[in-house]
Amino acid sequence: MIKSNYLLSLLIFLIFFVSCNKSENKHINTYNNYNNININLIRTADNFGNLFKLEKQISLTGKLIGSIQKLKYLSSGDIYIIDAATKHLNVFNSSGKFLRTIGGIGEGPGEYLTANDFVIDDSLNIYILDGRLRRVTVFDANGNLKRTIKINDFGEHMIIAKDQIYLYSSMNMGGGEAASCYDLITGHKMFEFAAPTSFIKMLISNKYVGVVLDCNCLEYFNNKIYVINPLQYAIRIFDLSGKEEKIIYGKSDNFQPIDASRKxxxxxxxxxxxxxxxxxxxxxxxxxxxxxxxxVGSQKPSTFLDFYTLEGVRLNSKSIICPDQFPRISFFPMDIDKEGYFYGYTQPSPNNNNLPNPVILMYKFLAYEK
Incomplete structure (x- = not known):
C-alpha cells in the first residue's frame, strides 16, 4: 500500500513537472519571436522611466493648435496632426515648423467637416476619414486632391489594407456590427463585421451608449485587424475577410471593469x-x-500602458502610469515608429490667457534592442 501511494505521488509529480515544462516552453517559444526586444525589461518595469527616455521636445510653431487628436511621425521627419478643436489635418516638419494644412473645411471637393482619422500609405497618399459626410477624401503627398470615396457607414477609425478600407466606430455597437469594409478602388461596400461581444450586448441592454473617443481603436498588423472597444478590456483579432479569430482578454489592477448588470x-x-x-x-x-x-484610486484620471505579445501574453507585471505632463483626457494620441521612438504630447499651461501650442514629446523605447 505504501509502495502504491509512493508510485502514485511520483506519477502526479511527473505529470506536474512535464506540464510546467510545456507551459514554460510555450512562453520561451513565444519570446523567441521577440529577439530584438528586451522582454525582461518590460516584465520588471514599474514606472515609465524604466521603459522610456525623453530624447526630444518639439514645439509646434506657425499654426495655432488647440489640442492633438491624432499624430503620426513619418520617417521623413514630417509630423501629421489632427487638431481636436478644428478637426483640421496639419503638417509640421521635424523642428515643429508648420508646413501646410491638408484639404479645407466644407462639403465640396477636397474638403471635409471633421477629420476623424487619417491614413498615409507607402506612396504617401493621404486618406482622410470624414464621419459626418461619410466619405474618405484622398490627397497626394503635397495635399492635392486625387479622389473622393463615398461610404454608407459612420466611422471614427480607419485602416487600409490590401486595397480595402476598414472602418470602425464604437457608436455603431447598438445597431449590429461595429465595423465595415469597402473596396478601395471601386468604393463598393464588401461586408460588415465585429458584432458586439456578449459583454457589450449586456451594456447595450442596460442603456450604456457607444463612447466616442478621438483615439485609435483599430490597428492593422501582418494581415490581421485588431479592434478594441473603450468599454471592455479585450483585444479582438479578425482576418481580412472579417472573420474573428481570437479575443485577448486583458486585466489590470488599475482597470476597473464595468458592472454590466447595472442599469x-x-x-x-x-x-x-x-x-x-x-x-x-x-x-x-x-x-x-x-x-x-x-x-481607480484617484479623483483625477491617469493614463496607463500595458504590453502584450501577439499571442496574448501580457508582459508587464504592473500597468505603467504615464507622466503627469501627458494630457489626462479620454483620448491618448500616442504613436511609435519603426526605429523605436514613442511619441506623445504635453499641453503647456496658459500664459496671460493665451494657450500655447502643444509640445510633441519624443521618447526612446528602451526595450528595443539594436
Missing part, C-alpha cells in the same frame, strides 16, 4: 458607472501596446 440612470454622470476606458492600441515590432484611462 444606467441618465440623471447620474457616466463616470459613476464607468471608471476605466481603453483609448488606444498600437502594434509595433510584433508588440501590442494598449493604453487606458482610469479613475
Amino acid at each position: 444606467v440612470d441618465r440623471a447620474n454622470p457616466l463616470t459613476e458607472y464607468v471608471k476605466s476606458l481603453l483609448n488606444n492600441i498600437r502594434i509595433n515590432n510584433s508588440l501590442i501596446i494598449i493604453s487606458f484611462i482610469s479613475f
